[in-house]
Amino acid sequence: MISGQFCLTLDAPAELSILVNQSPDFISAVIPFVIVLISLSVHEAAHAWTAYRLGDPTAKDLGRISLNPLVHIDLIGTVILPLVAAFSNLPIIGWAKPVPVDIRRLRDPRRDFMLVAAAGPASNLLQAIVVAVLFHALPLEDLNFLNLNWPNVLRKAADINILLALFNLIPVPPLDGGNVLAGLLPREAAAAFDKVRQYGFIILYALMLTGVLSQIILPPADFLMGLLGL
Numbered sequence: 001m002i003s004g005q006f007c008l009t010l011d012a013p014a015e016l017s018i019l020v021n022q023s024p025d026f027i028s029a030v031i032p033f034v035i036v037l038i039s040l041s042v043h044e045a046a047h048a049w050t051a052y053r054l055g056d057p058t059a060k061d062l063g064r065i066s067l068n069p070l071v072h073i074d075l076i077g078t079v080i081l082p083l084v085a086a087f088s089n090l091p092i093i094g095w096a097k098p099v100p101v102d103i104r105r106l107r108d109p110r111r112d113f114m115l116v117a118a119a120g121p122a123s124n125l126l127q128a129i130v131v132a133v134l135f136h137a138l139p140l141e142d143l144n145f146l147n148l149n150w151p152n153v154l155r156k157a158a159d160i161n162i163l164l165a166l167f168n169l170i171p172v173p174p175l176d177g178g179n180v181l182a183g184l185l186p187r188e189a190a191a192a193f194d195k196v197r198q199y200g201f202i203i204l205y206a207l208m209l210t211g212v213l214s215q216i217i218l219p220p221a222d223f224l225m226g227l228l229g230l
Contacts, residue, residue: 031148033082035157037069039127039164040096044072046123047099047116054112056105064099072096110190114183117176124165131158132228155230162224166217172204173197 045067048059063071073079077095106112131154140150169177173196182190196203207213 030083031153032156032160035160036082036164037073037078038067039124039157039161040078041067041069041072042123042127043120043164043168044096044099046119047101050119051099051101051106051112051116054115055107056102056112058100058102058105062100110183110187114180117179117183120176121165121168124161124168128158128161128165128224128228131161132230136229155225158228158230159221159225162221163217166221167213170204170207170213170216172207173200175200175204 045065048064048066051058052060052065059065066072069078074095074097078097101113101116103109103113106116135151135154135158140154143150168175169180171177171181173179173182173194178193178197178200182193185193204213207216
């Protein structure tokens with residue numbers, strides 16, 4: 001089973017005035033939430049689609065190859081916590097429902113499970129690239145729909161997707177990066193590494209609370225944003 005992916009944005013709603021052409025309001029407060037919801041839906045659908053293409057229809061049979069957020073949301077992790085954070089001047093942290101993967105039905109279990117895990121972060125990077133293309137191709141300065149500052153909205157969308165990708169690539173199970181690393185390690189080393197899984201959440205929260213997580217994620221995130229011209 002691909003664990004429900006954590007989402008993390010390091011920007012608080014106090015900074016959301018840059019997303020609107022006036023003072024922050026209800027719409028501006030929910031923009032990061034909507035972006036995260038869409039990004040996570042694509043992320044989880046990518047896991048499910050990749051598993052299906054590699055021989056396991058479990059997630060497909062459950063309707064998880066879908067961009068409909070309703071099939072991916074976890075009430076607490078995808079709705080309540082992000083909304084509370086969005087209106088409480090806190091970083092947005094949450095997760096989606098796990099995508100079930102039956103490793104026995106994959107054609108090459110070790111390799112294919114690694115590919116299924118990698119598909120989620122890859123989808124977020126692809127979303128960031130699509131957003132960057134739109135940013136540079138569209139006349140956003142002339143767009144006044146919903147009174148939003150669309151250049152900054154697209155920058156925020158790319159930033160969130162890059163942060164999602166980098167966060168999930170941290171090589172700590174149950175994150176995607178942990179599952180990818182397990183697939184790359186020799187079998188004995190992978191079995192030993194898998195024992196870290198039970199401590200994964202403790203490790204992640206320790207990284208968050210000590211500030212190490214930001215030091216790991218923010219430099220490459222800034223590099224990728226610059227590479228995309230954002």
